[in-house]
Amino acid sequence: MSLILGINAYHPDASACIVLDGKLVAAVAEERLGVRFKHIAGFPAQAIRRVLAMAGATAKDLDFVAVGHDSNANKSAKMRRVISNPIRSAKAVASFLKRRTRFESLGDQVAKACDVGRADCRFQQVDVEHHLAHLASSFYSSDFDSAAGLSYDGSGDFVSAMTAKCEGDTITPLKRFFVPNSLGYLYTAICQFIGFDHFGEEYKVMGLAAYGEPKYVDMLRQFVSTDGKGNYRLDEKYIRASGGSFEECINEKGEIVLARLYTDELVKKLGKPRKRGDELTQRDKDIAASCQKYFEQIVLELLATLHGQMSTDRLVTAGGCALNGVCNARIRRETPFQKTYIQCAASDDGTAIGAALHVWNSVLKKPRSPMIDHASWGPEYSVAECEFAMKAAGLPYERFDGDALYKRGAAHLKAGHVMGWYQGRSEWGPRALGNRSIVANPGWPGMKDLINAKIKRREAFRPFAPSILADRVPEYFEQDVESPFMMHVVKIRPEKRAELAAVCHEDFTGRLHTVKRSQNEKYYGLISEFAAQSGTPVVLNTSFNENEPIVDTPEQAIACYVRTDMDALCLGPFVTTKPGKSLPAT
Numbered sequence: 001m002s003l004i005l006g007i008n009a010y011h012p013d014a015s016a017c018i019v020l021d022g023k024l025v026a027a028v029a030e031e032r033l034g035v036r037f038k039h040i041a042g043f044p045a046q047a048i049r050r051v052l053a054m055a056g057a058t059a060k061d062l063d064f065v066a067v068g069h070d071s072n073a074n075k076s077a078k079m080r081r082v083i084s085n086p087i088r089s090a091k092a093v094a095s096f097l098k099r100r101t102r103f104e105s106l107g108d109q110v111a112k113a114c115d116v117g118r119a120d121c122r123f124q125q126v127d128v129e130h131h132l133a134h135l136a137s138s139f140y141s142s143d144f145d146s147a148a149g150l151s152y153d154g155s156g157d158f159v160s161a162m163t164a165k166c167e168g169d170t171i172t173p174l175k176r177f178f179v180p181n182s183l184g185y186l187y188t189a190i191c192q193f194i195g196f197d198h199f200g201e202e203y204k205v206m207g208l209a210a211y212g213e214p215k216y217v218d219m220l221r222q223f224v225s226t227d228g229k230g231n232y233r234l235d236e237k238y239i240r241a242s243g244g245s246f247e248e249c250i251n252e253k254g255e256i257v258l259a260r261l262y263t264d265e266l267v268k269k270l271g272k273p274r275k276r277g278d279e280l281t282q283r284d285k286d287i288a289a290s291c292q293k294y295f296e297q298i299v300l301e302l303l304a305t306l307h308g309q310m311s312t313d314r315l316v317t318a319g320g321c322a323l324n325g326v327c328n329a330r331i332r333r334e335t336p337f338q339k340t341y342i343q344c345a346a347s348d349d350g351t352a353i354g355a356a357l358h359v360w361n362s363v364l365k366k367p368r369s370p371m372i373d374h375a376s377w378g379p380e381y382s383v384a385e386c387e388f389a390m391k392a393a394g395l396p397y398e399r400f401d402g403d404a405l406y407k408r409g410a411a412h413l414k415a416g417h418v419m420g421w422y423q424g425r426s427e428w429g430p431r432a433l434g435n436r437s438i439v440a441n442p443g444w445p446g447m448k449d450l451i452n453a454k455i456k457r458r459e460a461f462r463p464f465a466p467s468i469l470a471d472r473v474p475e476y477f478e479q480d481v482e483s484p485f486m487m488h489v490v491k492i493r494p495e496k497r498a499e500l501a502a503v504c505h506e507d508f509t510g511r512l513h514t515v516k517r518s519q520n521e522k523y524y525g526l527i528s529e530f531a532a533q534s535g536t537p538v539v540l541n542t543s544f545n546e547n548e549p550i551v552d553t554p555e556q557a558i559a560c561y562v563r564t565d566m567d568a569l570c571l572g573p574f575v576t577t578k579p580g581k582s583l584p585a586t
Contacts, residue, residue, distance in 0.1 A: 002364065003057055004064045005110070005123070006356030007048065010102060011069065011130075011156065012039045012199065012256055013349035016047035017377070017428075018055040019356040022369040024141075026054035027377040027428040029349045031549040037255045038549055039200045043102075045113035050379060052114065059114035062123035066359045067106060068133035068351025073157040077178045081158070126363060128355040130156025132164075132171060134318035134346075137354030139166040140361050142341035143371035148310045150303065152177075153319035153348070154184035154242060163306045166316060169361040169368070174309055180241030181234045183295060184321055186224045189239045189261035190291040194284050195274035199249075199256040206326055206489075207462055209292035210507035212285030219269055220294045230302030238266040280461070296327045303335050314339045318354070322346040323430070325489035325511050332481060332488070344375040344485040345429035373484060374519040375433050378426030381554050386422075386572035389554035393562070397576040405522075406529040409439075409570050411583050414533050416444045417567035418451060420544055422557045423522045427550070431486045432543035433513060434467060434523030436550045436557075438566065440502065440540040441530075442466055447502035447540065454565040457546055463511065466492075466503040467541040469527055470514040476500065476538065477512060486513040502540050513541055 004019040017027035028051060030044040107125050111118040134151035152161035160182030165172045187202050196204045223238040240261050249256050274284050315337035322342050331337060343350050360366050390397045400408050412419050418440045427433045440447050452460050465486055474480045479490040489509045497504045517524040531537035544551045546564055551557045554571055561569040567581040
C-alpha cells in the first residue's frame with residue numbers, strides 16, 4: 001500500500017488531498033475550513049488533518065508528502081531576472097529565501113499539524129514544479145494515454161505557462177513561459193482596472209465581456225505583444241509582474257490582497273480606472289470584452305503551435321486560466337483538439353492532487369488509475385448531524401427518503417422556490433456541482449435578478465449555470481459538450497432561450513454543467529424529477545454561499561439559508577421551508 005499526501009501550501013487556494021495506491025480518496029481546500037476566506041494561502045493544516053481523517057489514516061502512515069512547488073526549479077531564469085532588474089528584484093529575492101526555508105521544513109509542519117513527532121513519521125517529501133503539478137492534475141486524472149498539455153495562470157515557480165507532451169507515465173515540458181510574461185497577469189491587471197480588485201475576481205470580467213464590444217484589442221496589443229506563433233511578451237511599462245510571494249499579500253483577516261498590477265502609463269492609455277462600487281460604464285464593458293477576446297486569440301495561437309509540435313486531437317489543460325469557460329468552448333470549436341479534459345480543481349488547489357499523482361505515476365512508475373469524472377471528494381456529514389443541526393436551529397422539518405426527496409425538491413422548483421440543496425460529500429474545486437448548490441427553476445420570470453439581489457447579493461450582470469441531464473445537451477445547446485465540472489460556456493439554442501431565461505446570459509450562452517447518474521445520483525434524481533414535473537431537464541445552479549467560500553457544515557448551510565431569501569432547504573433527507581412556502585401534502 002502506498003499513501004500519498006498532496007498539498008498546495010503558501011500559495012493561493014491552499015489545499016490537501018490523499019491518494020491511496022494511485023486513487024484519489026479525499027481532497028479539500030483550506031478555505032472551506034477554519035477562517036473561511038476565499039483563496040486563502042498559507043499552510044493547509046486543517047485540510048491536512050481533514051483528508052487524513054477521511055482516509056482513516058494518520059501522518060505516521062504516510063509514505064510521501066508531495067508538494068506542488070519546487071524552490072529549485074528554473075534557477076537560471078530567476079537569476080537572469082535578478083541581474084536585469086537588481087533593484088526591483090531585491091524584495092522578491094528576500095521573499096524567495098524566506099519561503100524556501102518554510103518549504104524545507106514542510107515535513108516538520110505536517111507532523112506538527114497532525115500532533116506527532118517528525119521522527120515518528122517515515123514519509124519522504126517530493127517537490128514538484130508548479131506547472132508540472134498542474135499538468136499532472138489533469139493528465140493523470142484523464143483517461144488519455146497521450147495528450148498535448150497546457151498549464152497557464154499568473155505564475156508559479158517563476159513560470160506563467162507550460163506546454164508539454166504527455167504520454168503514459170511521463171510529462172515532458174516543451175516550453176516554459178517565464179515571468180513577467182503572463183496571460184494571467186494581463187487578465188488580472190484589466191480586472192483590477194475595471195474595479196474588481198479582490199483576488200480571484202477574473203470570472204467577473206469574463207461575465208461582463210458579454211455586455212461589451214472588443215474595441216480596445218489593438219490597445220491591449222501594446223500591453224502584451226505576440227508573434228502570431230503563441231509567444232507573448234508583457235510590456236512592464238503598462239503591466240507589472242507580481243513580486244514576492246502570495247503569503248506576503250495576506251491581510252490581517254487572512255485574505256490575499258494583491259498590489260496593483262497596472263501602471264500609470266496604462267491609465268494614460270485607457271483613462272481613469274473604475275473604483276469598486278461605481279457604476280459600470282460601457283467603456284468598462286468594452287474593455288472586458290477586449291480583454292476576453294485578446295486572451296482567446298493568444299491562447300488559440302499558442303495551441304496552434306502546440307498542435308504542430310504534437311499532432312493529436314487530445315488536450316489537457318490546467319491552471320487558473322483554464323477556468324475560462326468561454327475560451328474552453330472556443331478551443332473545442334476552433335482547434336484540432338476535439339477531446340479535452342480539465343480537472344475539477346483546475347486552479348492552484350489542484351496542484352495538490354497533481355503533485356500526488358506525479359509521485360504515483362512519474363516517480364514510482366505505477367499503473368494509471370481510472371479517470372476522475374466526478375468532484376465529490378470533500379467532507380461529508382451524517383444524517384444524524386444534519387438532523388441535529390436542524391433541531392439546534394429550531395427549524396421545522398420533514399424527512400423524505402429516496403424518490404420522495406426528489407419529488408419534494410422538484411415540486412419546490414416548479415413552484416418557483418429558490419432551494420438550498422446540500423447532499424453527500426462536498427465538491428473538490430471552485431464549482432458547486434450539485435452537492436452544495438442553490439437551485440431554482442431556470443425559466444421562472446425574474447429568477448436571475450431575484451437570486452443576484454436577495455440571495456447571492458452580487459452584481460446584477462452575473463450569470464448562473466444550467467445543470468442539465470447529459471443526454472439532453474444537443475436539444476438545448478448548440479455545442480454538444482460533456483462538461484461535468486462546469487468548464488465550458490456554450491450557446492443556448494434560440495428556441496430554448498425563453499425556457500432557460502434565468503440561465504441565458506446576455507450573449508445567449510450558459511456555463512454548461514452536464515450531469516450523469518453515475519457522477520451524482522441524487523442531483524441526477526432531482527433534475528430528472530423536475531423534468532418529469534415541468535418538461536425541462538435543466539435546473540439553475542449556483543454555489544451554496546453568500547460572498548464567502550461554499551458552505552461546508554450543515555450549520556453553515558442553515559445559517560446561509562436563514563439569512564438570505566431562500567425559500568426551502570434540502571439538508572440531506574430533511575426539508576424545511578420559510579413561512580408561506582410550504583407545499584400541499586402529496
